[in-house]
Amino acid sequence: MLTQFRRHALRGLAAFAFAALALPAFAQMKELKVSAIPDEAPTELQRKFAPLGKYLEKEIGIPVSFVPVTDYAGVVEALAAKRIDMAWLGGFTFVQAKLRTGGTAVPLVQRAEDEKFTSRFITADPAIKSFADLKGKTFAFGSASSTSGHLMPRYFLLQAGLTPEKDFKTVAFSGAHDATVAFVASGRADAGVLNASVWDKLVESGKVDTSKVRVFTTTPAYFDYNWTVRGDLDPAVMKKLRDAFLKLDPANPEHKEIMALQRATRFVPTKPENYHSIEQAAQSAGLLR
Amino acid sequence: MLLKHDSRDPALAQRLLLSLVALALAWPIGHIAGVNPAALVEPANLRVVGSFVAGFWPLAHDSFFLGLLGDAVVQTLAIATVGTLLALLIAIPLAVGSTAALSITAIGPAPRSLWRPAFRQALRALTLLLRGVPELVWALLFVRVFGLGPSAAVLALALTYGGMLAKVFSEILDSADRRPARAILTAGGSRFDALMYGLLPVAAAELLSYSVYRWECALRAAVVMGLVGAGGLGQLMDQSMKAFNGGEIASILSAFLLLVLFADMLSGVLRHWMASTRAGGLRAAGGWMLTLSAAFACVLAWRHIGLDLGALLGDRAGSDIARFLREFLPPAHDAALLTKIASGAIETLATSLVGTVLAALIAIALALPAAGRAGKIAKSLTRFLLNLLRAVPELVWATITVLAAGLGPFAGALALALHTGGVLGRLYAEALENAPPAAEASLHASGAPRALAFLYGALPEVAPQWLAYTLYRWEINIRMAAVMGFVGAGGLGQLLYYELSLFRLDNACSVIVAMLILALLVDQASAILRRKMG
Numbered sequence: 001m002l003t004q005f006r007r008h009a010l011r012g013l014a015a016f017a018f019a020a021l022a023l024p025a026f027a028q029m030k031e032l033k034v035s036a037i038p039d040e041a042p043t044e045l046q047r048k049f050a051p052l053g054k055y056l057e058k059e060i061g062i063p064v065s066f067v068p069v070t071d072y073a074g075v076v077e078a079l080a081a082k083r084i085d086m087a088w089l090g091g092f093t094f095v096q097a098k099l100r101t102g103g104t105a106v107p108l109v110q111r112a113e114d115e116k117f118t119s120r121f122i123t124a125d126p127a128i129k130s131f132a133d134l135k136g137k138t139f140a141f142g143s144a145s146s147t148s149g150h151l152m153p154r155y156f157l158l159q160a161g162l163t164p165e166k167d168f169k170t171v172a173f174s175g176a177h178d179a180t181v182a183f184v185a186s187g188r189a190d191a192g193v194l195n196a197s198v199w200d201k202l203v204e205s206g207k208v209d210t211s212k213v214r215v216f217t218t219t220p221a222y223f224d225y226n227w228t229v230r231g232d233l234d235p236a237v238m239k240k241l242r243d244a245f246l247k248l249d250p251a252n253p254e255h256k257e258i259m260a261l262q263r264a265t266r267f268v269p270t271k272p273e274n275y276h277s278i279e280q281a282a283q284s285a286g287l288l289r
Numbered sequence: 290m291l292l293k294h295d296s297r298d299p300a301l302a303q304r305l306l307l308s309l310v311a312l313a314l315a316w317p318i319g320h321i322a323g324v325n326p327a328a329l330v331e332p333a334n335l336r337v338v339g340s341f342v343a344g345f346w347p348l349a350h351d352s353f354f355l356g357l358l359g360d361a362v363v364q365t366l367a368i369a370t371v372g373t374l375l376a377l378l379i380a381i382p383l384a385v386g387s388t389a390a391l392s393i394t395a396i397g398p399a400p401r402s403l404w405r406p407a408f409r410q411a412l413r414a415l416t417l418l419l420r421g422v423p424e425l426v427w428a429l430l431f432v433r434v435f436g437l438g439p440s441a442a443v444l445a446l447a448l449t450y451g452g453m454l455a456k457v458f459s460e461i462l463d464s465a466d467r468r469p470a471r472a473i474l475t476a477g478g479s480r481f482d483a484l485m486y487g488l489l490p491v492a493a494a495e496l497l498s499y500s501v502y503r504w505e506c507a508l509r510a511a512v513v514m515g516l517v518g519a520g521g522l523g524q525l526m527d528q529s530m531k532a533f534n535g536g537e538i539a540s541i542l543s544a545f546l547l548l549v550l551f552a553d554m555l556s557g558v559l560r561h562w563m564a565s566t567r568a569g570g571l572r573a574a575g576g577w578m579l580t581l582s583a584a585f586a587c588v589l590a591w592r593h594i595g596l597d598l599g600a601l602l603g604d605r606a607g608s609d610i611a612r613f614l615r616e617f618l619p620p621a622h623d624a625a626l627l628t629k630i631a632s633g634a635i636e637t638l639a640t641s642l643v644g645t646v647l648a649a650l651i652a653i654a655l656a657l658p659a660a661g662r663a664g665k666i667a668k669s670l671t672r673f674l675l676n677l678l679r680a681v682p683e684l685v686w687a688t689i690t691v692l693a694a695g696l697g698p699f700a701g702a703l704a705l706a707l708h709t710g711g712v713l714g715r716l717y718a719e720a721l722e723n724a725p726p727a728a729e730a731s732l733h734a735s736g737a738p739r740a741l742a743f744l745y746g747a748l749p750e751v752a753p754q755w756l757a758y759t760l761y762r763w764e765i766n767i768r769m770a771a772v773m774g775f776v777g778a779g780g781l782g783q784l785l786y787y788e789l790s791l792f793r794l795d796n797a798c799s800v801i802v803a804m805l806i807l808a809l810l811v812d813q814a815s816a817i818l819r820r821k822m823g
Contacts (some may be wrong), residue, residue: 182692186334188692235708288791
């Protein structure tokens, strides 16, 4: 315990000395800490990450570890506080991370699918056919920090002249996409909205009774998820990471498993400008100020 | 045969009036809390809960999951232990500083000092602030400032439990036999001497016993804090809940119940042992053994958490905290936010009231058999049921009632009712068993039917005590109702979580202030009511 404390004290001193000398050096990284917003069950996230983590470890030559998190905002804060180095973020959480790091967070890559992401509005009520029918009903978003489960649907609702807090009987936050489906299926909420990708996955795996719950509208496309690193990461590591993602090739059987778990056909480079429209949507929906 | 001899109820008018007033109040409160008993028996909802509970079997037991579960149990134990240790570090100076037992001015003529009483009051105010903010709220804030994982839970426990321990410690010291300490002080001894040789020897056993009890509570709290991302069993539970994985949830709940049972037993044995050796002091045989093994457990727990105080208080953390505070203060107070807070506060208040009343009803129904009034088998069965109800924390119940009653305050009220029902049922039953039986027995002997003999013989004996317990639990429930929103049960908690998610920290600050004020108001109301009744 004491030695540990001493070690930390020494490390603190060393860090201080570095800062004092204002050396523009990047300390040799010992470990790359990675996390992801909990839009799905975190155990599932860990399972999905395992082969990708191993692959990245091999490509960048530094041990890679996954930090499980149950709170969207916690991931953003951890990235801003440099407690993690890389994170799988949604469009809105990326904007939050960008603002909280003073614009330094760097979006590296995204899946080809994320360039034209959509949300699905679902209901089990036969009377609901369009946005107008939602007036006076109970409605479930996913997490308040979710792009596809809250921000963009709210933005499109507002554009259609519906203010959730005024026009819906109750507004609830289920916390996650799969939870939203469960609430709508049971009549907990008259309608809800979720990530199109999760909806499709649930339908494919037969986890939702489509004779009862149906999609009544789908949003226009927007930019969503990406892999973001903190801005002061060693540029060499950053480049290795980006290259590693871009090199992933579904034709390679070893890569195929990684891609399937990530639900990606391929990874493409991304840039902060892609998320301007998300930021504007968040501002006009009153979720940013 | 009922009331054949004399059908007049001397208290009828008063009781009728009271019931009518209660009903008139219950209607709007129930409405705000979204009470909808019909939802509980709707076939659709029953199916959801049914399929959810059906998924409990078989328990998840693959080696990967059991490994996670084992780690989580150890982590929860470690969080509770280190949290309680740090809480003691905070509580002891606060309690010693704020107790009147070491006051020289209180003894007799002494130079009047203005700052000492003021200092004591300031310490008491700090204590109030520490325990006024629920540990879950501290945890939520610390997860943001210090990052994810058990450190946040440990610090949150340290603050809230530090406040709670400080209050009870100073009460214990205040009510301890002051004569030895006074003798030392009047003989010219220092305050430190008076504390070490006068006050502590008479209060030590009680202080230790209460600390052990708090450790047991900390274990439950550690589980709950995991639900906001602070590690341990709760975090695992949250993960499995979000995945609707019944088997995992059942395994986690079982592990949790075993843990609580173990802590309950350990704490019971320790406290019993302390009480029995009170006369001999803690130096009695085995005392050293126990102290050593406790110390060993604490060191193990500390190592496990790896609480990095160096990093927490290091150069980076300072600027992190400063940045957080800058965004956090001053609290926002625009009209739109205040309206939201007001309606959230009303919803939270209604939830706590409905939850407490429903809990009292559950408790009454279960206390009678639990006090052995329906035979031995019924007694052990209801005791088991009561233990089960109270072993599961409110927030864990809430994750289940949200499925049964839907998102919203009613689910929160039900969760409060289930846990509190278990607590109150046991207290009610004990009061009933301890009540003098004479009145009821003589009524029964003179021909009154059992129900009436109970209503007019036993009930008046226990009613004041039952009411006092219920009001006391209401004070706890208003705090729980305030955080119930974290799992989708509306009220101030939902608002706090929402504002924190959007990084509007000054808004979050206002919500926390509102929680504090609401809790203090309920404390006052409850104290006034108890005084009127007592």
